[in-house]
Amino acid sequence: MKVKILTLMGLLALSLNADASISRKDKRCQIDDKLTASQAKARNDWARQCGHISRATYNDYMYNQDGTMKSTPNYNSYHKQYDFYSWFKAPTNAGASCNLGQYTEALTCTVLADTSLPREQLQRCEDFRLQSFIENRITAYDYEYLKATEQVPLFSSRTHKMIGYYSCSEYN
Secondary structure (H helix, E strand, C coil), rough: HHHHHHHHHHHHHHHHHHHCCCCCCHHHHHHCCCCCHHHHHHHHHHHHHHCCHHHHHHHHHHHHCCCCCCCCCCEEEEEECCEEEEEECCCCCCCCCCCCCCCEEEEEEEECCCCCCCCCHHHHHHHHHHHHHHHHCCHHHHHHHHHHCCCCEEEEECCCEEEEEEEHHHCC
């Protein structure tokens, strides 16, 4: 029991530092400013209404080539020019103020697919990720990234090293 508590405390300490290892774009889009498809649509409606994106950009963000609505639309996250770390969470409400202030630069994000997996499946994925981390098969960065994106590591059967990752929906 004591070993498990120490391991979990170590994992918590590493996870606090792991944010620095996740790419800035991934952290912003998949953690800090993560939106659902309906929130992305509302943000795009706001941006279009305010003139922050063109009609062509709006259509590209929201619709597939055949004119059907994307299940994982794109949206913008705004930051200050030359300062990626200074950003604000733009509105997801078309009636909000259009003022961007100094946050004039945009980063294009994509909504992550909604897996809607059963809780048991998500728990099995988490158990596998955590066990892989405890056994030093993945880094704290890998653990945090895979957890945030609901994926599990893929190991080589020959070298036993991580060679990629895949969705929890495909994990058995």
